Amino acid sequence: MAKITLSNLRHSYLPAPAGPSDYALKEIDLDWQDGGAYALLGPSGCGKSTLLNIISGLLTPSEGRILFDGQDVTDLPPAQRNIAQVFQFPVIYDTMTVRENLEFPLRNRRVESAKIAQRVAEIATMLEVEDMLDTRAAHLSPDNKQKISMGRGLVRDDVNVVMFDEPLTVIDPHLKWKLRSKLKELHQRVKATMIYVTHDQTEALTFADQVVVMQDGEIVQIGTPVELFDRPQHTFVGHFIGSPGMNILPATVTDGRVTFEGQPVAVEGAVKGEGGRTELGVRPEFVSLSETGLPARVSKVSDVGRHAVIEAMVGDTPVKAVIGHAEVEQGAQVHLAFRPDQTRLYRDGWITTEAMQ
Numbered sequence: 001m002a003k004i005t006l007s008n009l010r011h012s013y014l015p016a017p018a019g020p021s022d023y024a025l026k027e028i029d030l031d032w033q034d035g036g037a038y039a040l041l042g043p044s045g046c047g048k049s050t051l052l053n054i055i056s057g058l059l060t061p062s063e064g065r066i067l068f069d070g071q072d073v074t075d076l077p078p079a080q081r082n083i084a085q086v087f088q089f090p091v092i093y094d095t096m097t098v099r100e101n102l103e104f105p106l107r108n109r110r111v112e113s114a115k116i117a118q119r120v121a122e123i124a125t126m127l128e129v130e131d132m133l134d135t136r137a138a139h140l141s142p143d144n145k146q147k148i149s150m151g152r153g154l155v156r157d158d159v160n161v162v163m164f165d166e167p168l169t170v171i172d173p174h175l176k177w178k179l180r181s182k183l184k185e186l187h188q189r190v191k192a193t194m195i196y197v198t199h200d201q202t203e204a205l206t207f208a209d210q211v212v213v214m215q216d217g218e219i220v221q222i223g224t225p226v227e228l229f230d231r232p233q234h235t236f237v238g239h240f241i242g243s244p245g246m247n248i249l250p251a252t253v254t255d256g257r258v259t260f261e262g263q264p265v266a267v268e269g270a271v272k273g274e275g276g277r278t279e280l281g282v283r284p285e286f287v288s289l290s291e292t293g294l295p296a297r298v299s300k301v302s303d304v305g306r307h308a309v310i311e312a313m314v315g316d317t318p319v320k321a322v323i324g325h326a327e328v329e330q331g332a333q334v335h336l337a338f339r340p341d342q343t344r345l346y347r348d349g350w351i352t353t354e355a356m357q
């Protein structure tokens with residue numbers, strides 16, 4: 001396994017890019033540590049596949065270098081990069097048995113028979129497919145085919161990185177959670193550097209120790225799932241992660257004091273900088289109903305199992321709050337309180353409050 005360094009990477013699909021908007025990847029500097037479990041998370045079109053293809057060598061970046069353990073591989077073709085990839089759709093040979101499919105990447109590398117048998121047995125146990133080893137792959141369900149496809153990606157222990165590109169796309173929804181946690185467990189056992197590409201926050205947060213969040217060709221934050229939830233560095237991360245996402249509310253700052261819809265709001269710490277577009281960020285989990293606070297009218301109540309999500313209008317701005325059952329009805333006049341240590345200020349999208357000590 002290897003540490004992977006992306007240095008000053010930029011990529012445009014246009015022959016003569018003029019400005020930043022012509023770049024599918026704007027400026028990427030990033031180290032993927034040896035043995036780490038990473039997710040690359042972002043909406044469709046943000047540049048995930050472009051970045052993955054640059055790492056695997058299918059695409060040469062317009063600018064910048066890729067290093068594996070300090071060695072420049074930018075000009076190496078995919079076959080010489082020693083990478084295993086698992087794609088959205090299963091890549092297996094239908095005419096072979098499950099065992100032969102798992103053996104294939106090792107036979108291709110002329111690994112000795114005893115080692116192949118041992119490795120295939122290990123992977124089959126981890127994936128819980130021992131009882132299918134002699135079944136012809138054509139007879140497997142789509143879920144099991146994808147499991148075997150993952151097994152083929154994991155069976156070699158000499159690859160630099162294993163990359164998963166939206167691997168749960170074909171998996172039945174009720175089996176997704178099972179495979180999600182299985183993959184996490186596999187990482188803990190195999191200890192390979194793994195990069196998991198997805199637009200699904202649940203998949204990213206379940207699998208990864210570090211999540212790399214991308215938007216519009218840029219990395220907006222790298223952090224643990226808890227860090228991304230607790231203190232989003234950018235409004236995009238706040239909004240994209242969480243269900244529902246963070247409330248991002250227009251705010252005014254005068255002499256370091258913050259107001260929202262004409263009312264003062266306490267934020268987590270001192271406000272830095274000045275000018276630009278200022279917004280408050282507070283997660284619905286930290287908005288509560290209170291005796292005093294921002295006057296609001298409840299416009300929507302959705303019961304979502306263990307709690308309810310309400311939307312309440314403060315002036316012209318909707319604010320979401322997670323509250324207990326039946327605390328309030330649609331149309332009710334209420335007051336909202338934001339928990340100050342969980343209320344952040346953003347300037348032009350980026351966090352601008354100092355964290356509370």
Ligand SMILES: Nc1ncnc2c1ncn2[C@@H]1O[C@H](COP(=O)(O)OP(=O)(O)OP(=O)(O)O)[C@@H](O)[C@H]1O
Nearest residue numbers: 013014024042043044045046047048049050051199
């Ligand atoms: N071969 C190509 N030629 C021109 N533009 C491309 C090409 N491939 C991707 N793009 C553009 O580059 C940007 C990033 O696309 P990319 O496929 O990397 O995003 P993504 O995050 O992987 O999206 P998805 O999840 O939909 O695959 C998009 O604006 C896309 O339209």
